[in-house]
Amino acid sequence: MSTAPVIATEGVGKRFGGFRALNNVTVAFYPGRLTSIIGPNGAGKSTFFNVLSGAFPPSEGKVLFEGRDITGTPQHVFPHLGIAKSFQITNLFPQLTALENVRLAAQALKSRFDIWTKRETLTELKEKAEELLDRVGLSKRRNDLAANLAHGEQRSLEIAVALASDPKVLLLDEPTAGMSPEEARAMMDLILKLNEQCTVILVEHRMKLVMGISDRIIVLHHGQLLAEGTPDEIRNHDEVRRVYLGQSV
Numbered sequence: 001m002s003t004a005p006v007i008a009t010e011g012v013g014k015r016f017g018g019f020r021a022l023n024n025v026t027v028a029f030y031p032g033r034l035t036s037i038i039g040p041n042g043a044g045k046s047t048f049f050n051v052l053s054g055a056f057p058p059s060e061g062k063v064l065f066e067g068r069d070i071t072g073t074p075q076h077v078f079p080h081l082g083i084a085k086s087f088q089i090t091n092l093f094p095q096l097t098a099l100e101n102v103r104l105a106a107q108a109l110k111s112r113f114d115i116w117t118k119r120e121t122l123t124e125l126k127e128k129a130e131e132l133l134d135r136v137g138l139s140k141r142r143n144d145l146a147a148n149l150a151h152g153e154q155r156s157l158e159i160a161v162a163l164a165s166d167p168k169v170l171l172l173d174e175p176t177a178g179m180s181p182e183e184a185r186a187m188m189d190l191i192l193k194l195n196e197q198c199t200v201i202l203v204e205h206r207m208k209l210v211m212g213i214s215d216r217i218i219v220l221h222h223g224q225l226l227a228e229g230t231p232d233e234i235r236n237h238d239e240v241r242r243v244y245l246g247q248s249v
Contacts, residue, residue: 005029014048022044035216044224045220054070084167086173137238152179159190216229224242
């Protein structure tokens with residue numbers, strides 16, 4: 001496994017007016033290692049996630065991808081670099097089928113919605129969409145409207161849309177939000193499978209899930225890096241336990 005980080009931050013800070021949401025966060029994410037970002041409400045998790053995905057440029061510091069400084073790169077360029085994000089708020093076309101949603105995502109990246117796309121290319125895009133639906137376990141629902149899918153299936157479809165860019169890094173924001181225990185377990189299995197093919201970074205509140213699937217955990221508190229380590233190291237970290245005030249970590 002490569003020892004060079006695939007994505008990293010150096011001294012990242014983010015201010016919103018007079019409010020400092022992040023302060024001097026330096027973290028590296030390594031290929032093939034599933035990393036979870038946790039912290040109490042207001043810790044800066046979402047802001048940090050948005051900096052990693054290009055939604056927010058940092059006020060200070062750098063974001064590096066494969067050793068290259070990508071600080072301030074427009075968000076729409078990130079999927080072309082190999083960084084994809086699946087949002088907490090489902091971002092699908094409800095009146096299109098599962099297959100159409102994924103094919104459109106692949107087409108947008110390949111041809112920038114060129115209406116004169118060749119028929120062979122459309123066939124290729126359809127085949128790619130079918131392969132991605134298979135990867136997330138939705139082959140049998142490919143012709144169903146996104147609006148008619150169960151909540152957990154919609155989240156899986158959203159991940160398939162994110163995978164259309166063949167990412168090296170996949171950012172998942174609360175992938176099990178609103179799911180039943182059964183759906184959450186299925187999502188956990190899917191995330192583990194995906195991490196074999198790309199580097200997964202996730203923000204997640206379900207501590208049992210985080211502890212069960214993460215190779216590494218980053219803990220933020222008041223916009224600063226409080227701790228990082230393996231699940232066991234985080235579970236036994238006195239300051240993390242204090243900050244969570246007895247929450248099960």
